[in-house]
Structures are given as structure tokens and as C-alpha cells.
Amino acid sequence: QWPYKLRGASMSRAPKGKVPYVQIGDEVMGDSGLIIGRLEAESGNELTSWLSPLQRAQDHLVRRTMEEGYYFVGLYLRWVKDAGFVVVAPEFRKFIPKAAAWAVIPMIRKKVRSAAHAQGIGRHSEAEVNQFGIADMTAIATLLGDKPFMLGDKLALCDITVFAFLESLLGPPIDSELKTFVLAQQNLIAFRQRMRAAYWSDLA
Numbered sequence: 406q407w408p409y410k411l412r413g414a415s416m417s418r419a420p421k422g423k424v425p426y427v428q429i430g431d432e433v434m435g436d437s438g439l440i441i442g443r444l445e446a447e448s449g450n451e452l453t454s455w456l457s458p459l460q461r462a463q464d465h466l467v468r469r470t471m472e473e474g475y476y477f478v479g480l481y482l483r484w485v486k487d488a489g490f491v492v493v494a495p496e497f498r499k500f501i502p503k504a505a506a507w508a509v510i511p512m513i514r515k516k517v518r519s520a521a522h523a524q525g526i527g528r529h530s531e532a533e534v535n536q537f538g539i540a541d542m543t544a545i546a547t548l549l550g551d552k553p554f555m556l557g558d559k560l561a562l563c564d565i566t567v568f569a570f571l572e573s574l575l576g577p578p579i580d581s582e583l584k585t586f587v588l589a590q591q592n593l594i595a596f597r598q599r600m601r602a603a604y605w606s607d608l609a
Contacts, residue, residue: 419435420433421436422435423435423436425437427440429443441565445562452560452562452565453561455559460556463556463563464555464561467555468562470541470545471541471545471563472566474541475541475542475570477525477526478534478535478538478583479538479570479574480517480521482534482538482574482579482581483573485517485518485527486531486579486581489579492579498510535581535582538581538583539582539583545593546593549567550592554596555567564600568596568597568600568605571593571597572597575587575588575597
């Protein structure tokens with residue numbers, strides 16, 4: 406495990422103008438994919454060196470599906486949907502000065518909704534968005550099957566990605582058709598529990 410310190414984000418320091426970003430030594434890096442690639446390389450490619458060419462392709466496709474496709478489903482459910490926003494907004498207030506929160510949080514939501522519309526997810530009904538998410542999670546559950554991890558008996562990068570999105574869906578008290586579907590997928594719930602127990606036992 407990498408030692409780290411969690412600090413409040415300052416967009417003026419974000420090299421890509423987005424979060425997440427990290428500082429490794431004197432270098433500030435943006436984009437989760439680039440950050441993960443850097444850490445994986447410095448660890449001696451612990452999570453990728455054992456993969457076959459087919460598994461490497463599957464790992465890549467799972468991560469891209471979740472990060473570039475399913476990501477916008479989660480964005481919609483948290484920021485566009487009113488029931489999601491009432492849960493998300495108080496969490497963001499914890500990181501924004503009280504004097505500015507009343508203006509900043511609605512501004513963030515407006516930008517997110519505009520981005521969702523430009524990307525396309527914001528043009529769909531809630532029912533359609535849920536179906537997109539269910540299709541993605543069906544594929545993930547099918548690929549996982551009865552294996553301990555997505556690609557076999559060992560942890561790969563895609564496991565970390567899938568776990569992060571499962572947590573973002575199942576952790577917050579935001580109900581949706583997608584959440585109900587995932588809660589019924591026993592292998593995904595067992596996978597989440599294994600990941601928590603093995604690597605994130607400090608999560609509430």
C-alpha cells in the first residue's frame with residue numbers, strides 16, 4: 406500500500422483542471438488513468454505483469470467501460486437527479502467555505518448538468534439512464550462470474566476500478582433502479598465485500 410495524505414482539492418493546482426489529481430514527490434499529476442499507470446509502473450507492474458494478452462485486453466476494456474461510459478450514469482444519478490443531489494450537496498459543503506457554498510455548489514451542479522447534456526447522458530430519461538447502467542453492470546457481473554476477482558484469482562487494475570464504482574453506487578443513500586439491480590447480483594456484492602475486507606477495511 407502506498408502511504409498518502411488526503412488534502413482539500415484546489416482547482417488552481419489541478420494540472421488538467423479536474424479532480425482527481427495527486428502530488429508525487431515534486432510532480433503534480435492529473436487524470437486517474439495516468440496516476441494509476443504511474444503508480445503501477447513504480448510498483449513493478451504488480452497488478453498487470455501476470456496478465457496474459459487476452460486478460461490485458463479485458464482489463465483495459467473493463468476500465469474504459471467504467472471510466473468513460475458508466476461514469477456518466479453515476480454522474481447523472483448523483484448530480485442531475487434531484488434525489489441524488491440532496492445527498493451529494495451536503496458532502497461537498499464540507500470542503501467549501503461556508504460563505505461561498507451557497508453559490509458554489511449550485512454553480513457546480515449547473516456545470517455538471519451542462520456537461521452531461523453535452524456528453525449525451527443528460528438528454529435521456531431517468532429510466533433510460535438506469536438501463537444503460539444495468540447493461541454495464543450486467544456485463545461486469547457476467548465477466549466476474551464465480552471468480553474471486555474480475556480476471557481470475559489475483560487482483561488486477563480493473564478490480565480497483567469496478568470496486569470504486571460499486572462503492573459510489575451502493576454507499577450513498579441514493580435509491581435507483583440500477584442500485585436495486587446491483588444489490589440483487591450476489592457475485593458483485595460478494596466481490597465488494599472481498600475487496601473491502603482485503604484492501605479497504607477502514608471504510609465505514
